[in-house]
Amino acid sequence: MHALIPSSFRAFAHRRMALIALRANSSLSTRLKRYSHHMSIARTLEAAGGAK
Template sequence: MKYPAQSPSVRRRVRAHRAMALAALHSDTSLKTRIARFRHHAEAARRLERKDGVK
């Protein structure tokens, strides 16, 4: 287990945001939109990790 302090629901949300970030990079939209979506979801994953006490 990579982050033992995290609850299973938080780990699922982090994984989901990471998956959405990668999917954003492969979407059929402009580069500006893809990067904005990627950054949004990557930051959400980082925020969840910090909130749950993982560094």
């Protein structure tokens, strides 16, 4: 399934999930962990040339 979704769209989706993670109703450490996880995926996809 991942091969069918352009990496630029996936990077955008992970950035959105990162922002949503910051607003979640959970502890600060959990929110920051989820934010960092999604942002690292977004950065990796952008570095691979998916988002310009």
